Amino acid sequence: MHELSIAMSMIDVAEEEAATRGSQPVTAIYVKIGALSGVAPDALSAAYELARENTDLANARLVIEQVPGHELLVTALEFES
Amino acid sequence: MSAAGTSMPRIVEVRKNILKHNDELARQLRRKYADAGVFVVSLVSSPGSGKTAFLEKTLTKLAHTHRTAALVGDLATDNDAARLARSGAPVRQITTGTTCHLDAAMVEKALDGWDLGILDFLFIENVGNLVCPSSFDLGESFRVVLLSVTEGEDKPLKYPTIFHSADMAVITKIDLGEACEFDLATARDNIHAVAPGMPIHEVSAKTGTGMDAWIEFLAQRRSAA
Numbered sequence: 592m593h594e595l596s597i598a599m600s601m602i603d604v605a606e607e608e609a610a611t612r613g614s615q616p617v618t619a620i621y622v623k624i625g626a627l628s629g630v631a632p633d634a635l636s637a638a639y640e641l642a643r644e645n646t647d648l649a650n651a652r653l654v655i656e657q658v659p660g661h662e663l664l665v666t667a668l669e670f671e672s
Numbered sequence: 673m674s675a676a677g678t679s680m681p682r683i684v685e686v687r688k689n690i691l692k693h694n695d696e697l698a699r700q701l702r703r704k705y706a707d708a709g710v711f712v713v714s715l716v717s718s719p720g721s722g723k724t725a726f727l728e729k730t731l732t733k734l735a736h737t738h739r740t741a742a743l744v745g746d747l748a749t750d751n752d753a754a755r756l757a758r759s760g761a762p763v764r765q766i767t768t769g770t771t772c773h774l775d776a777a778m779v780e781k782a783l784d785g786w787d788l789g790i791l792d793f794l795f796i797e798n799v800g801n802l803v804c805p806s807s808f809d810l811g812e813s814f815r816v817v818l819l820s821v822t823e824g825e826d827k828p829l830k831y832p833t834i835f836h837s838a839d840m841a842v843i844t845k846i847d848l849g850e851a852c853e854f855d856l857a858t859a860r861d862n863i864h865a866v867a868p869g870m871p872i873h874e875v876s877a878k879t880g881t882g883m884d885a886w887i888e889f890l891a892q893r894r895s896a897a
Contacts, residue, residue: 593773593804601690608686618681622690629806629833663690663807672679 597630597663598638604665606647612670619652619669625662632657694808697776701811708788711894712796714810716834717818718827719800722844724752725877726818727797731759733887738792743782745774745799752797762786773804776811792894802831813897820844821854825862832866840871842886847876 605620624630632655639653656666689695705712715723727742734740740759744752745766753765766774766782779796788794796812798805817838819827822845828835835841841863849856860872873889875882 604688665686665688670682672682
């Protein structure tokens, strides 16, 4: 279950990026997960539900796009406007 | 577009690697290892595949000609560090608690205070797990995945990611091959099906079979690095 480590890294990256883009709440995080990355999307979603508590992403949906290859990317953030 | 006072959410493109902190730290470690001239070999496998016995023999054999040290990761206990210390090499245990893999930060912390400049080889034995360690770069020069004959020939097909992430495969406990009806040719084919061209060594840490060839291979890789 290294998806918890992955979820926590994902939130760190998103918080960092969000901080450089103003102070509006994040409403969604978009990620790409490669089939060869060793990360299981369902496990990542479950881990994210736990990891996001008390972070800047506490109210942000996780949107996972499954892709071929090794990619593990935060691709976009959605902010309340 | 907003219309009549309602507003649309704002989506901002980011494109950042989820593991960027680990990868950055791993890059720093890799530079540090290169500056110190130490060749860093990590070992990954499922629990019980013989990593510690293999590493103990490796450290003991290398002690004649090289200066070595080892880090060993487990969820709990320092049993493996105690075993490896019998080789005479400096050893540190990393206990990860509940985490199923090492990461670059754990390695950096464990290396604190060690003079890497006096070492020829540093070995990092990961937590026994064929899934989780594959995503985490530790800055190692060379990653070895172990497969014991007791696990069956199809492990590489079941866990392709970790085999794919490694630079070399070592088949361990070959002294038990016959008893386990292990088909070496099939195992080699399966490794190459997920990692074409990957070098494969066959060893028994218990009887010593294949160990000298492995030590020679390591020394060559280190000189070539």
